[in-house]
Amino acid sequence: MNEKNDNLENLSKEELIxxxxxxxxxxxxxxxxxxxxxxxxxxxxxxxxxxxxxLKFLYLGWDYCGFAVQMHTEKTIETQLFKALKKTKLxxxxxxxxYHRCGRTDKGVSAFSQVISLDLRSNLIEGKGIITPDDFxxxxxxxxxxDKEIDYPSILNRVLPDEIKVIAWAPVEKTFSARFDxxxxxxxxxxxxxxxxxxxxxxxxxxxxGEHDYRNICKMDVGxxxxxxxxxxxxxxxxxxxxxxxxxxxxxxxxxxxxxxxWHQIRCIVSLLFLIGQGKEDCNVIEQLLDVQNCPxxxxxxxxxxxxxxxxxxxxxxxxxxxNEESLKFVTKQLQNMWTNHAVKTxxxxxxxxxxxxxxxxxxxxxxxxxxxxxxxxPRHYKRLLERPCCESLEERIDHYNKKxxxxxxx
Numbered sequence: 001m002n003e004k005n006d007n008l009e010n011l012s013k014e015e016l017i018x019x020x021x022x023x024x025x026x027x028x029x030x031x032x033x034x035x036x037x038x039x040x041x042x043x044x045x046x047x048x049x050x051x052x053x054x055l056k057f058l059y060l061g062w063d064y065c066g067f068a069v070q071m072h073t074e075k076t077i078e079t080q081l082f083k084a085l086k087k088t089k090l091x092x093x094x095x096x097x098x099y100h101r102c103g104r105t106d107k108g109v110s111a112f113s114q115v116i117s118l119d120l121r122s123n124l125i126e127g128k129g130i131i132t133p134d135d136f137x138x139x140x141x142x143x144x145x146x147d148k149e150i151d152y153p154s155i156l157n158r159v160l161p162d163e164i165k166v167i168a169w170a171p172v173e174k175t176f177s178a179r180f181d182x183x184x185x186x187x188x189x190x191x192x193x194x195x196x197x198x199x200x201x202x203x204x205x206x207x208x209x210g211e212h213d214y215r216n217i218c219k220m221d222v223g224x225x226x227x228x229x230x231x232x233x234x235x236x237x238x239x240x241x242x243x244x245x246x247x248x249x250x251x252x253x254x255x256x257x258x259x260x261x262x263w264h265q266i267r268c269i270v271s272l273l274f275l276i277g278q279g280k281e282d283c284n285v286i287e288q289l290l291d292v293q294n295c296p297x298x299x300x301x302x303x304x305x306x307x308x309x310x311x312x313x314x315x316x317x318x319x320x321x322x323x324n325e326e327s328l329k330f331v332t333k334q335l336q337n338m339w340t341n342h343a344v345k346t347x348x349x350x351x352x353x354x355x356x357x358x359x360x361x362x363x364x365x366x367x368x369x370x371x372x373x374x375x376x377x378x379p380r381h382y383k384r385l386l387e388r389p390c391c392e393s394l395e396e397r398i399d400h401y402n403k404k405x406x407x408x409x410x411x
Contacts, residue, residue, distance in 0.1 A: 043089045046137040051122035052098065052129035054115055054178060054319060055152065056168040057081075058331075060338070061110045062307055063163070068104045077105075077164060081116070084159045090120045090152070100177040102314045103185060106264070108306035113167075113313045117178035123150050128171040153327040162338070165331040168321040178314075184234065186313040187266045189254040189304070194369030196277035198238050198252055204276045204283040205236035205254075207290070208269065215394055216289040216298040217269060218262035222397040226262070229394070233258040236269075249350065255312075270304035272385075274370050280382055288386060297390035302376035 059077050061067070067077045074080075078101070085091050102115040124130055124147075153166040160166070208217075215229035235257040240250060254273070256266055272289075275281040288295055371378075392400065 045089075045092050045121065046133075046135050048121045048123075049125065049136060050119040050131040050133055051124065051127070051149075052117065052119050052131060052172055052174045052176060053152065054117045054170045054172050054176065054316070055156075055166055056113055056115050056170075056314075056321060057164065057166040058112045059110060059114065059165075060163040061105060062108055064107070066105060066107045066109070067101070067111075067114070077114075080161055080164055084156050085120070087159050088155050090150070090155070091118070100179045102178045102182050103261075103311060105309075105311055106306055109309045109311065111311040114311055115178045115182070115314045115316070117172060117176055120152065121150065123148060129174060129176075131174060151324060151327070153324055154330075157327060157330055162334050165334060167328065167331060168323050170319045170321045172319060176319075181316055182260075182314050183317060184257055184259065184313075184315040185261060185311065186255065186257045186315075187261070188310050188312040189256075189266060189270050190308045190310075191252055191254070191270070191274075191373060192369040193240060193250045193252050194248070196252075196274065196370065197279065198240060198277065200279075200283060201273045201277040202236075202238045204273055204286050205238060205256075205269075207283065207286040208233050208236050208256075212290045213292045214262055214265055214290070215292055216295060217265060217272065219264040219268070219303070220298075220391075220394060220397060221263045222394070222401050227394070227398060229262060231258060231260055231262060231265070238273075249353075264303050266309060267303040267306065268301075270309075271301060271374060274304065274374060275301075275385070278368075278370075281385060285385055295386070296393045296395075299385045299388040299390055301385060301388070302374050305373040305375065308373065 061077065063075070064077055065073050065075050069078045069082075070076055082094055091097050097118040097120075099118040100116065105111060105114070119131055122130060127149075152169045156166045211230060211232040213230050218229065220226070220229070233256065235255070237255045239253045239255070241253055254270065256269065272281070272286065276283055276285065289298075
């Protein structure tokens with residue numbers, strides 16, 4: 001290094017300028033060469049037609065900030081999906097993809113059959129959902145396609161995170177919308193039975209079936225323009241899961257089937273059913289909350305945890321799903337690996353619980369196992385729902401947001 005510095009010191013000003021110019025020229029040539037290589041390797045979407053398809057996929061949302069894209073984080077399901085779609089050159093941009101989603105799940109919520117519809121690159125010339133883009137170049141197209149359609153699930157699953165996997169796809173009509181064409185949505189929620197009376201919970205859950213105004217059993221979203229809280233629920237069912245373990249550690253599965261759901265509606269339902277299952281509320285409290293004429297303001301109560309909640313199925317008519325056996329084996333292996341890790345941890349904790357129960361000689365080992373699924377501070381003395389302070393009514397909220405909007409417009 002010192003020898004090089006000595007050599008530079010001995011050079012004249014003109015020689016130094018010449019060396020600097022030479023270095024700049026070499027740098028420019030390298031940049032130009034790199035740009036040309038990038039230009040050559042750029043994917044030419046003009047060679048391909050598009051196809052309007054539906055994608056069915058699962059995800060474990062526990063460590064994600066929800067489904068929909070957010071400005072402040074990339075840790076959303078939608079962000080990861082579009083990263084994979086762009087990386088595999090299946091689309092140019094979200095803005096030109098005619099994209100619709102069946103539903104947007106909240107932070108921590110998972111899905112087994114979430115569905116989106118969009119236009120993706122296709123290998124075919126014609127068929128259901130095939131679209132000819134305005135910038136399509138036919139002479140280039142003939143040299144780049146095949147008679148076999150792209151295996152969308154296999155391609156995407158190679159680049160998607162382990163917690164997000166595509167399980168099926170289907171060609172659909174160009175007018176198909178994953179959101180507006182969905183006939184039924186099924187949510188499931190798993191929880192420990194513990195000291196809950198599941199028969200009372202089932203009786204109360206059946207009162208939710210039908211078309212009702214659920215403003216007291218959801219989180220009102222007036223700020224985003226939601227002022228109609230009438231929805232239709234087709235079925236509510238609670239099933240005790242068979243288990244080799246003693247009843248004190250048995251699990252149950254809540255299934256709610258509806259046409260569409262409101263913000264936090266399922267989690268509010270679970271919270272209410274837990275209170276009824278614990279004997280703190282009567283079954284008819286559901287009917288009282290659905291009677292918005294006599295109960296226009298929602299009593300304050302905490303909603304259930306998002307972790308056990310799963311968007312389990314989305315039902316469509318005239319959609320023929322295509323399943324690839326090899327792709328499903330790949331997804332199954334990934335999930336089995338995760339199951340193994342969680343099952344081992346569960347077994348360890350279960351063994352520790354057995355030992356503790358033997359040490360303490362507990363007469364009643366069934367403690368309030370659902371307590372951790374309802375966050376919030378618990379008062380020493382329980383106050384019934386209809387005796388609690390209430391939130392603003394729907395009309396008060398609408399009036400509040402209208403005044404706020406007018407104030408912003410004046411400002």
